[in-house]
Amino acid sequence: MKNMKVIALIVEDDKESRDLLRMYLKQHGGFSQIIEAHSAEDALFKLMETSPDIVFLDIQLPGKSGIDFLGLLSRQPIKTHFVIVSSSRNFAVDAIKFDVFDYILKPINKVELFNIIDRFRLKIITNPEKKLKEVLKELDDGVKIKFNSRNSYVLVEPKDIVYCQADGAYTNIYFSNGKQEMANTYLAKVEEVLLKFNFVRISRSTLINANWLRSVNRGNDTCLLLVDGKEFILQGTKGHLRALCNMDF
Secondary structure (H helix, E strand, C coil): CCCCCEEEEECCCCCHHHHHHHHHHHCCEEEEEEEECCCHHHHHHHHHHHCCCCEEEEEECCCCCHHHHHHHHHHCCCCCEEEECCCCCCHHHHCCCCCCCCEECCCCCCCHHHHHHHHHHHHHHHHHHHHHCCEEEEECCCCCCCEECCEEEEEECCEEEEEEEEECCEEEEEEECCCEEECCCHHHHHHHHHHHEEECCCCCCCCEEEEHHHEEECCEEEEEEEECCCEEEECCCCHHHHHHHHHCC
């Protein structure tokens, strides 16, 4: 895991517990990002935005519990590993129903936690598809990309994509020929693949092909894309558009 970009999400309402777990993860090493959430609702937002590889989930959260959260995610195409963190074994049976990766009791024992992380690392290495099976992948020739739709996979050239928009755990991809496809992955994963092809965010939920960009209207925070004579006017946000205007294309 030292050479892998692994993202961890800590879902814990108690700040002291979050800080302790974060410290342990940093001591172990191998994480490119350690993200925190204080509730199930906050965790859902962070999970959709960053698509973490491993989630350390407290069971007793304010509002929706950790079990409620797992139940909600069971209906979504989530590809991550969950480690349940709880002060009681009473929730173990419920957690197992959701095929969680592991279960650790509070107060957290650092040695036990490190063992869990090492087993997670081994699983990733010996089953690379768990880490690498993203819906969007760049092909070896570097010209086309592949993404899985609901019923198949599609090969496309990045230049044919006009923009992409987040739709929960999915991403709608709009093409210059007027067609649309839905990819079974988060916008963040789509962005990882398309960044090198001059794609940029204009808002939290919209990614555009900057090669088609013709103007930015700072008055109403919109972008104009011109594709073969067809105009696409997309809503952005001030922060993203400010950064966009400072870029060199």
